[in-house]
Amino acid sequence: MESQIAEHTAQLPQVGEPRNPGMELDLDWALGVEANTSAIERRCATLPGRRSVKKDYQAAWLLKAITLIDLTTLSGDDTAGRVRRLCAKARQPVRADLLKALDMGPITTGAxxxxxxxxxxxxxxxxxxxxxxxxVSTGFPGGLSPFHLRLAEIEESVKAGAKEIDIVISRRHVLSGNWQALYDEMKAFREACGDAHVKAILATGELGTLRNVARASLICMMAGADFIKTSTGKESVNATLPVSLVMIRAIRDYHERTGYRVGYKPAGGISKAKDALVYLSLMKDELGDRWLQPDLFRFGASSLLGDIERQLEHHVTGAYSAGYRHALA
Known part of the structure; x- marks a missing residue:
C-alpha cells in the first residue's frame, strides 16, 4: 500500500515548482475564452461512471486524498480548543491501527x-x-471591506505565521466586466502576501456563468495567483464538477502558454469519499499526475476527512463504523 502513495507529508504550495510570477494583463486572451455549457455538463455527468477504483486501489486513492485536504474550521464559534483539536487531527488524520493494517506510514493533511x-x-x-x-483573508467571505483594510489583513496574517493566504476577489468586478480592476486587485493581494502563497477564491456560485468563471480564472493567474479556488464554502452553490472542469482547463491553458503550473482547490460541499475520488480522477484526466500532489491540489473540507476514515475502516474490517469513532475536533 505504501508504494502506491507518492507523498506522505504536507508541502507548501509550489515548493517543487517555480512560483507563478504572473504576466501582463492580456485581455485579448481572457475575453476570447468561451464556455460550452452543455458540452461541459455532459462531460462531467459521465465522469463518475467512467472512472471507478475498488479495493486496495480505492484505499490508496483515499489515503492520497487525505494528504490533499486543507482541514478547515471557519465558524463564528471557533475556540482555541477546537483549533488545537483540529490541528491534532491534521497531524494524525487516520487512526494508527488503520494505518498499520493498511501497511502505511504516517501521513498528514495538506494544511x-x-x-x-x-x-x-x-x-x-x-x-x-x-x-x-x-x-482566509480580505474580508472573507464577502470581500467588501475597505481595500486598504483587506491589504492590512493579509499583512497581519502573514506576520502572525500564515504560510498560505486564501483571498476573496470582488465579484462585482467580474459581473460588471471590469477586468482591469480585478487584475489590479489580485496583483495587490499577491504583493501583500510576500513569500506566503496566495489562493484566489472566485466564489464561482456568484459569478453567473461558466464563461465568467473561465475569464476570472485566467485574470487571477495573470495577476500572480498561486492557486485558484472555487468557493468560500459560504455561498448557496459551492464546488461543482462543471465549474471545476472550466477552472482546470484554464489552468492547463495558462501552463501551456506560460510554462507555470498553478494549483487548484475545490471547496465547499465536498463531504463524501466518493466525491473526492471523482475530483481526483478529473484532475488526473485533465492535468495529469503532477497535479495530484499537495503543492498543486487541495480540497477545502472538514467533514470529508471523517467519511474517508470510515471508508478506510470498512476496507480493513468489512464493517462501517459510527461517525463518532472518527471525530475531527
Missing amino acids: VCVYHDMIETAVSALDGSGIPVAA
Missing part, C-alpha cells in the same frame, strides 16, 4: 485553514509537523 484570530493558536499546535497554516 489547516482558519480565520486570522486563530493563526497563532494553529501555528503553535502544528509546530514541528511541517503542516502549513492557511488563513
Whole structure:
C-alpha cells in the first residue's frame, strides 16, 4: 500500500515548482475564452461512471486524498480548543491501527485553514509537523471591506505565521466586466502576501456563468495567483464538477502558454469519499499526475476527512463504523 502513495507529508504550495510570477494583463486572451455549457455538463455527468477504483486501489486513492485536504474550521464559534483539536487531527488524520493494517506510514493533511484570530493558536499546535497554516483573508467571505483594510489583513496574517493566504476577489468586478480592476486587485493581494502563497477564491456560485468563471480564472493567474479556488464554502452553490472542469482547463491553458503550473482547490460541499475520488480522477484526466500532489491540489473540507476514515475502516474490517469513532475536533 505504501508504494502506491507518492507523498506522505504536507508541502507548501509550489515548493517543487517555480512560483507563478504572473504576466501582463492580456485581455485579448481572457475575453476570447468561451464556455460550452452543455458540452461541459455532459462531460462531467459521465465522469463518475467512467472512472471507478475498488479495493486496495480505492484505499490508496483515499489515503492520497487525505494528504490533499486543507482541514478547515471557519465558524463564528471557533475556540482555541477546537483549533488545537483540529490541528491534532491534521497531524494524525487516520487512526494508527488503520494505518498499520493498511501497511502505511504516517501521513498528514495538506494544511489547516482558519480565520486570522486563530493563526497563532494553529501555528503553535502544528509546530514541528511541517503542516502549513492557511488563513482566509480580505474580508472573507464577502470581500467588501475597505481595500486598504483587506491589504492590512493579509499583512497581519502573514506576520502572525500564515504560510498560505486564501483571498476573496470582488465579484462585482467580474459581473460588471471590469477586468482591469480585478487584475489590479489580485496583483495587490499577491504583493501583500510576500513569500506566503496566495489562493484566489472566485466564489464561482456568484459569478453567473461558466464563461465568467473561465475569464476570472485566467485574470487571477495573470495577476500572480498561486492557486485558484472555487468557493468560500459560504455561498448557496459551492464546488461543482462543471465549474471545476472550466477552472482546470484554464489552468492547463495558462501552463501551456506560460510554462507555470498553478494549483487548484475545490471547496465547499465536498463531504463524501466518493466525491473526492471523482475530483481526483478529473484532475488526473485533465492535468495529469503532477497535479495530484499537495503543492498543486487541495480540497477545502472538514467533514470529508471523517467519511474517508470510515471508508478506510470498512476496507480493513468489512464493517462501517459510527461517525463518532472518527471525530475531527
